[in-house]
Amino acid sequence: MAVIGASEKPGKVGRVVLENILRSGFPGKVYPVNPSHDAVFDLTCYPSVSALPEAPDLAVIIVPAPAVREVLEECGSSGVKAAVIISAGFKESGREGYRRETELRDTARRHGIRVLGPNCLGLADTATPLNATFATRAPQPGKVAFMSQSGALCTAVLGWSQENHLGFSRFISLGNKMDLDESDFLESLEKDGNTAVIAAYLEGVNDGDKFLQVAERVSRSKPVIVFKAGVTEAGARAVSSHTGTLAGSENAYTAAFRRCGALRAETVEDLFLLARGFSLQPPPRGPRVAVITNAGGPGIIASDALERSGLVLASLAEDTARSLREGLPEAASVYNPVDVLGDAGAERYRLALRHVLPDPGNDALLVILTPQAMTEIRETAVALAEEAGKAGKTVFAVFMGGDEVAEAEEILRGSGIPNFRFPEEAVRTLRGMKAYTDFLSRPRLTRVRFAVDAGKVRQTFDSVRAQGRKELVEVEAREVFQAYGFPVARTILATNLEECIRAAREIAYPVVVKIASPLILHKTDIGGVVVGIGNTDDLIAAYENVTANARKFVPAASIWGVLVQEMLPPSRELILGMSRDSQFGPLIMAGLGGVYVEVLKDVAFRLAPLSEEEAREMLRELKSYWLLQGARGEKPADIDAVIECMLRVSQLVTDFPEIIELDINPLRVMEDGKGCLAADARIVLEE
């Protein structure tokens, strides 16, 4: 490898990087490159890459930003295929830097050089070993691969991880992600035998589709944990739909992580606690957790935390309780949490472990120890280390008391048992690991395709665009939905009163009359809708009324006539929608209409294309789901029909990427078996 910009000068990044590489024990050849030196640290220093005796596999570049492009150009000519550009002064530093990075990218592409950075801390690999970073300390070896979009966080984490004995297989500072991004590294880590778990700090992903594909595949072989920063919405683009208002990139990321199985950490600390958990212990097979403790208080704290986290305090088998009763003092609690009492020595813990671990009624075990007068801290750690492995279950230790338990912690660590300072941390970690079990046991998603008339939709969109519009009027939206097999309310466009009367007879009273005009989108607001019309007299009055209102309130609107529509039976109202996320594409939303969506924001999101399972999950996720199941003597709603509608929406927005917003509001849902109807719908196309 070449280190371009290598230096001996104290304080220079080029010195720190070279020192780190040399100290790390990198087994290959290292060529310092710097025209101002003949030798650096006893190594021959070359004036340029082209002067090297052989083409290096990797170039680490630490020269001032304006010089980087030329250096990379030379690397390319010399046959270098990979570079780590540590230099800053690119996209992150304003317009000039942005231009510089664009040129640099072109250079890299032209030569086919894959680049990490620029503006990064570098990368380390504890297996090779290689530490090509300018961090002041090196990552310890371990099974966690960490990548970070913040170089500063990398250095901060190195300090924390040393104190907390977290080791890394790879340590990657992503920098500006000019070329290689999170998905590329995920891909390379998939087959890396030294990596058991991947942790990432991301502020965003470069390419949503690529990330989804790669992360889902990688997640099936090892856990991928992400801390996503930047949750605060930066001034989102103007949106006009309900769905658009509620969607936001945060919901898109949540849906994306769920789709691909990436586990989300709530805090930076949780990211590493979870990574450590996975690197040491198998994920729990189920939610049932047993607790062994020598103190009531921490046992209660653990129970509370379990309850709140959605895990379950396991019920021990009667046999287990009986054996514990025989072996433990009378005052001990033999139900979960098992309290071995404050005077418990190591052997009492061992006895409890031997009975509780094999009990098939629990999936994971927390062993809590507080240092008391009779406590054998070290010996208890040994007993736990000896017993824990036999069960094949997730075993966590909560030996409390800071440096009093330091030696025990080391013993536990040696046997792959992580220790936590507080019960709550152990429980949060268990819950995160359980989510991975859930992902792995998730059935492969089945996606259906319906026979539809895509040509008709294309035609409609073309005609809308030909008229210089980007928003469809109701009758056009209706055509689109019909072409995609949606049940829609029976509707006839009447351009005059005579047609209107004929239409009403054809549809049969009672009917609804709505104004039809491309400029009037919120029809109700201007008195453009009359419902429940039962006879011709009322129909005539309604016709006059809605057209007069339209002329009065929107004088500029060209009026196409009125829509005569069948009056629907009483039904529950849902909203279905789609908002296109700039990163992950179509984000589907479902919720119950009215107050549920407007005030309670009781909605669920998933990315399209949707599977049937996901659609069903979305509805179940709603707090108001029970309203669909039938409450207060109502019959259940036709949930299967709703799911079919969701899948048809998914297919429509997948087939036509030009749809950027879509609302069906309301979707009227009849009783079970009687289907549902899109009563009103909006579609907005890309400009």
Added chain:
Amino acid sequence: MAVIGASEKPGKVGRVVLENILRSGFPGKVYPVNPSHDAVFDLTCYPSVSALPEAPDLAVIIVPAPAVREVLEECGSSGVKAAVIISAGFKESGREGYRRETELRDTARRHGIRVLGPNCLGLADTATPLNATFATRAPQPGKVAFMSQSGALCTAVLGWSQENHLGFSRFISLGNKMDLDESDFLESLEKDGNTAVIAAYLEGVNDGDKFLQVAERVSRSKPVIVFKAGVTEAGARAVSSHTGTLAGSENAYTAAFRRCGALRAETVEDLFLLARGFSLQPPPRGPRVAVITNAGGPGIIASDALERSGLVLASLAEDTARSLREGLPEAASVYNPVDVLGDAGAERYRLALRHVLPDPGNDALLVILTPQAMTEIRETAVALAEEAGKAGKTVFAVFMGGDEVAEAEEILRGSGIPNFRFPEEAVRTLRGMKAYTDFLSRPRLTRVRFAVDAGKVRQTFDSVRAQGRKELVEVEAREVFQAYGFPVARTILATNLEECIRAAREIAYPVVVKIASPLILHKTDIGGVVVGIGNTDDLIAAYENVTANARKFVPAASIWGVLVQEMLPPSRELILGMSRDSQFGPLIMAGLGGVYVEVLKDVAFRLAPLSEEEAREMLRELKSYWLLQGARGEKPADIDAVIECMLRVSQLVTDFPEIIELDINPLRVMEDGKGCLAADARIVLEE
């Protein structure tokens, strides 16, 4: 002081306690008491308390449980007025222990001895100084008083606090709280000049009323932070009311802590982080937080955490931004978070501090540092220590990187600036401290009393009880509510059809008819209610119908007749209720009726007696509050009338402690100015 059960034998608690006392530098005389020794550690050992040369002020008792009572008896006879009973084997250890504790309490009371414990770790006081615990390490001096219902947690915390440099003024293991409890210690800590903040681990409180009174008073002079364990509901007593089902002791504790201003920590770690924050820095005057950082990533993490916590990322004044722009490099961000860039030395931090700290637009400051190549960690800590004090604002440091920043941490600590490992921890602590500011600025609550007819209620209750019932029938409940000035729907009890017809005429059609029987409480379920009766024919049919249904479905019920009631205009429906908590007494609940309470559990709780402010706060807390304010063109509801009803409920349940459950469901609320009506109500009396 006397140490009864003092010993030299290794492993004996009596040895550890005596050693701790002697090592702590206790300035008074220490008398070991133990009949089996003549001397312990070169101190004369006395066979009994009565043999001592003087009566000790304090006795620490570490003898086996069966001997404790006799020892205490002797203490009493010798004039001892205070004892710490460390010995275990009492209430916590089963029936025999329970009996022993009861006897012990009698002995203590008889002699007027105040007792801490039994079954505790002891107590320490770093000001005296005195360490009368059997913990293996001593608490460091500091301003935090800690009391704990779990002795094991005490020992665990001592280890953690040493690592995290948290010092204590008092350290109290409450044990079984046979005599002295959390409220007694709160009271004693109120005036303790060495204590700036009180932290407590509690599984429950001994006496709800006493705790509320004391904690509210103490909270006004220093913050009281509580970690409440045992959130999981232990098999609650059977409840029959809506309110009772939703209440639970967890909601009672939440309401109690809110009432008395005790701050609640979510985790044990947060308890101590918050205590440390209060012990070092003033609470923020408001929610606006400025952030100075040398790295983008941690700045984003802090911003996200602020947003999520309900605090606000402060807007810096234009002047501040301009000054920063002049002083900082071009690439720096001069808006909040202020990014001084990765190569910032101490002076750049100082410049930013000098401009940001005096800006009146922020109430608190987070200073984030990640160790990078040019970072002057130590010097930056010095700069921060020098600048921070000048502003009188809350200043927190987030110097990340473990032991790399250890020296800086020490410098900061010396200047009273706590350092946090991660931005999220700093933000959680700030939020907790902000809650204290909110409590201090809360207006004194005003409580009104209405003129009511308590005698009438007493009469009704007596008559119900005379009939061997504990649940009032509707007509009785109505009398009670009327006596307390509640607007109720006009209602006449008709014992036969003729009376029924007369009543309907008197009230005027349309009317409602309901079956009246003491055994039929859920009238609708058995077809015992007919609404919207418009004429005499329908009335007769309704009368026959409801009485026939009652006879058919509840043949055992004695039927008093039917209630004829005015038909109310359309209105919004609320539920008001009270459930009596075993610890804190009457817990008032309010929520919107129907799905809001049943499914969404959108309800608010406060303890009675309610102030007007609290009642209003309860309604505002509801997610569905907007429905009362008027939505979708509806007029606002008569919120003032609802609040009056809540206050009348509060007065009723305070005046009559025998009411253990009460539901007004629904309370029908008319448009603003038109009042509200209790349409149906239940009252259950204590057995």
